[in-house]
Amino acid sequence: GAVVSQHPSRVxxxxxxxxxxxxxxxxxxxxxxxxxxxxxxxxxxxxATSNEGSKAxxxxxxEKDKFLINHASLTLSTLxxxxxxxxxxxxxxxxxxxxxxSPLHFGNGTRLTVT
Amino acid sequence: xxxxxxxxxxxSMQEGKNYTIYCNYSTTSxxxxxxxxxxxxxxxxLFVLLSNGAVKQEGRLMASLDTKAxxxxxxxxxxxxxxSATYFCAVAQYTGTASKxxxxxxxxxxxxx
Numbered sequence: 001g002a003v004v005s006q007h008p009s010r011v012x013x014x015x016x017x018x019x020x021x022x023x024x025x026x027x028x029x030x031x032x033x034x035x036x037x038x039x040x041x042x043x044x045x046x047x048a049t050s051n052e053g054s055k056a057x058x059x060x061x062x063e064k065d066k067f068l069i070n071h072a073s074l075t076l077s078t079l080x081x082x083x084x085x086x087x088x089x090x091x092x093x094x095x096x097x098x099x100x101x102s103p104l105h106f107g108n109g110t111r112l113t114v115t
Numbered sequence: 116x117x118x119x120x121x122x123x124x125x126x127s128m129q130e131g132k133n134y135t136i137y138c139n140y141s142t143t144s145x146x147x148x149x150x151x152x153x154x155x156x157x158x159x160x161l162f163v164l165l166s167n168g169a170v171k172q173e174g175r176l177m178a179s180l181d182t183k184a185x186x187x188x189x190x191x192x193x194x195x196x197x198x199s200a201t202y203f204c205a206v207a208q209y210t211g212t213a214s215k216x217x218x219x220x221x222x223x224x225x226x227x228x
Contacts, residue, residue, distance in 0.1 A: 032213035043203065044158075044218045049210065057210075093157055097213040103148050103160040104216060111155070 004096050006107025021079045021110045023094030029074035030096035038091040050077040084114040117142050121219040136222045138187040138204035146207040147187045149178050151200045194226045
């Protein structure tokens with residue numbers, strides 16, 4: 001079964017509003033989670049690393065004031081897209097590290113459409 | 116900055132044929148992953164390659180890693196339509212608390228009858 005749960009799977013919002021996406025690790029604790037963004041027919045680009053109990057680490061070119069990340073517990077990280085614009089429309093995927101050398105566990109992704 | 120490139124970007128092949136997807140990366144890493152993505156879906160883990168010379172096989176797919184050449188390959192044997200998807204390689208970098216992945220450009224595979 002899924003080890004990382006991501007909600008919602010799909011959201012449509014109006015330009016200027018904010019949207020929150022949740023990523024939960026199931027049956028394990030994740031002190032670190034990763035947030036990726038994928039535009040149509042492109043690869044996944046890492047946006048930020050979410051750290052439990054401390055500030056997120058953002059990749060170059062990602063606006064930290066626009067993409068707010070909160071990792072308040074060992075099983076939950078949230079990404080809030082603030083003042084969304086149509087160019088923020090994308091597929092957002094969270095992931096959590098597995099144990100040892102196992103691959104990352106990925107959420108099912110959130111399709112965000114900003115109208 | 117780590118760069119991960121795949122080729123080809125798009126591959127159309129007939130059922131029953133063999134082909135190889137290549138993944139080149141620019142800096143040293145000791146772990147490489149292969150993922151499959153179906154349209155509109157998230158990623159499915161295929162292989163984890165941990166050391167130079169590692170080879171793993173699952174069904175019609177076989178992955179290998181050459182850390183000296185910074186090259187990984189994903190070989191498809193006797194392709195079937197169900198293998199149609201986009202395939203990504205990803206290279207791991209340890210951040211101090213966890214390993215983050217840098218993904219390749221992706222290879223969209225279309226298997227035709």
